[in-house]
Amino acid sequence: MTLTLTNIAKTFPGGTQALLPTDLEIARGEIVSLLGPSGCGKSTLLRIVAGLEAPDPGAQIRFDGEDVTRQPVEQRRIGMVFQSYALFPNMSVRGNIGYGLKMQKLTKAEVDVRVEEVIALCRLEPYAERPITALSGGQRQRVALARAIAPRPRVLLLDEPLSALDAALRGELRDELAMLLRRFGTTAIFVTHDQNEAMAIADRVAVMNQGQVVQIGTPEALYRKPATGFVARFVGDAMRLQGRVEADQLHLDGGSLPLVGAAEGHATYARAEDIRLNAEGPVAARVETVTFLGTHYRIALSGAAPGPLFALHSGLSAPQPGETVRLSIAPEAILILPEDEVV
Amino acid sequence: MKTPTKLIALIVTLLACAFLLIPIIQSVQAGLTVNYFRGLSSGLTLKWVGEVWELYSGSIFLSIRLALACLAVTLILGVPAAYALARNPGRASRVLEEFTSLPLAIPGLALALALLQLYGTYQGFRTNWSFILVGHVLYTLPFMVRSVLSVLATIDLRSLEEGAASLGARPARRFVDIVVPNALPGILAGALTVVTLSIGEFNLTWMLHTPYLKTLPVGLADSYASMRLEVASAYTLVFFVMIVPLLMAMQWASARAQRNMQ
Amino acid sequence: MTQRHFVMLCLVPLAIFTLAFLALPLARLIMASSESDAGWGIYLQILQTPRYLSTLVQTVAVSLAVTAAALVISTTAGLFLVRNRFTGRNALLSILTLPLAFPGVVVGFMIILLGGRQGLVNQIVPGHLVFAYSVFGLFLGYLYFSIPRVLLTVMAAAEKIDPALEEAARTLGARPHRIILDVLLPALAPALAAAGAIAFATAMGAFGTAFTLATDIDVLPMVIYTEFTLSAKIAMASALSVTLGLVTWIMLLMARSISGQTVAAGG
CATH class of the missing domain: 2.40.50.140 (Nucleic acid-binding proteins)
Structure with missing residues (x-):
């Protein structure tokens, strides 16, 4: 799916400009990372795409040309991986993964087949019946990804999906996540404050600072030809x-x-x-x-x-x-x- | 380790226990002996319990019915409200929560007077058991709201709901699928508290009841005033048999809800 | 329906119930207190009429005495139970919290069984010792339902005290009673203040116990009851209710702001 963002801005009730007017176009199957320090507006932009946050008037969000700006989140058919994972503690791994499919009113048999597929894809077979509370951080992360991808969303949104993990595990799961995202082939937006994550996972990286996209390009382009001092410092620690x-x-x-x-x-x-x-x-x-x-x-x-x-x-x-x-x-x-x- | 401080503390603890327990034992004993003044030597009997059953079984059933109705109403009013308060922790929510909690602070007698003066003249309502029910709901509702709220406050409700929404669940669906199941420990603890308090409620009920609508505690007051000690004791015994397991269950459920939070 | 609408909808049943059965009746009660010839001056009358004034003073005096006694007993027992693990501890704890579910009438009956005409003390102590219907009986009754409430508050707070504090005091050479005075009681102070306010408010509003004991002294709830049912002095009963409600509400509000937790009045 092609994602077109036009004139997306966000002013919080207190008057703080969290996001200055931003345009962004993401091609079908492309993985774009929003990279920046905390408070740069990257999560706000992601939450606006998700429908969890309303943009200022004048914004337009198009999924394959369809205007979804006014659609509530539950109608947008997105998949989202939350920073805290937001897994439902009252359901098993299988229950969590199947939840989005149940919302699409698929039959029980269809849900079961699709859940099985995703469980296999994410190598979660040994944990399928476990309660969420019995999983480790890395397992939870995979369940969160499996749950988001199971209903075949139009776009996959990941909000700092690795930041809740400890450093050693983070490196390992970063590579695994990059591989899985390629395999899904879904258009994806990936928010992170970690340049290594962004470079390892994304096709293109949008570096954000103080509510705006400073530069967007491939990891190589950003590293070799940074447009500003900020980008040079943030990507590759110049x-x-x-x-x-x-x-x-x-x-x-x-x-x-x-x-x-x-x-x-x-x-x-x-x-x-x-x-x-x-x-x-x-x-x-x-x-x-x-x-x-x-x-x-x-x-x-x-x-x-x-x-x-x-x-x-x-x-x-x-x-x-x-x-x-x-x-x-x-x-x-x-x-x-x-x-x-x-x- | 046997320090004098510790010994004094032990003695105080034991004395307090004795003070609370002895009259309970006396009342159990009195309710089961043929003649309390002659003591246990007069023999054990269930006669008094039988008499209580004949005289007051109506009151007992009314109390159970009231407690269950009160539970139903507090669930319907309290659980969604606790959810709304948890989702909207603003100033208006605080004020509303504070206001609905007033019956915790204002003596039942004052609340009953207030209800009587506003609705006492509506005869159909005044003489209906639902009038007492209103009093019980008023008194127990804050317990339900707080119990559910305290559990909801410890889970990241907003993220969980956003997760469900991102998967296509609408608000009502999220309430049923996510909010209620995760609030269950609080709902259970609240439910047991509501039933326990409703069965034992006297202060409001005494003012609101009519001669045809006597609840268990109203019956108790009645028996204390007009029955022989053995009957009053047997009735108290019946009350203990009902209320003590409920109290234990309530304490277990509250401890469990609190453990869940950690 | 948006999230916002749904959340608002969730509050509607509670709001309607609270308006109809709490806000409006309370407003009616306040209005009713002004409907005698004295108008709003009725609140002044409470202070000027010796009977009401002495009732008020007696109620406050009994409540203060109960609060003090309950604090001493429950803090001692609560600290003991928190700091010691032994067989039978849970049984003691169960006994001490049992009266939580007893209505005031039952508590009154318990006191009658202890100190009434046919009570235990009168049976075993030579001479005629009947105290159930006196101020002392009332005091014991209030104490009976206050002990568990204070105990639970104190224990909850005591369990949160960092054991390292006490260990630190010990490494510095403090003896057990100094540890209690210098470490535990200061750490418990907010909980004690809150528990005390709760005990006081509960005692002020207690009706069932006084009703069962049919005490020979007047306490505020009993006076309200007799003014309303027997003398039909509705305005005065309402005014006294408003006064009583205000006092207990303010006490509990203070308790909450000190400790941040809620325990119910009642009994």
């Missing part, structure tokens, strides 16, 4: 290189770096993986802390630029805290972006 730009040179406290092309009036950023320790490097810095992370060291540096600066260093040994080291950054790895209006 660090600001605070210095003086003069023609194609960036003058930092610890030395000067060459840039690709002129960048006057712009802000410059670099990512930790692009900052190299290099005895011949043009910039001097002092090592503050060294953290060993297995495959590499993460080194906190000071003196090169005013803000915090980190470098990833792979190798068999690392410099000691207090040492002075020299750095280099490839000119093409330095992101040249417009100054943020508000930092």
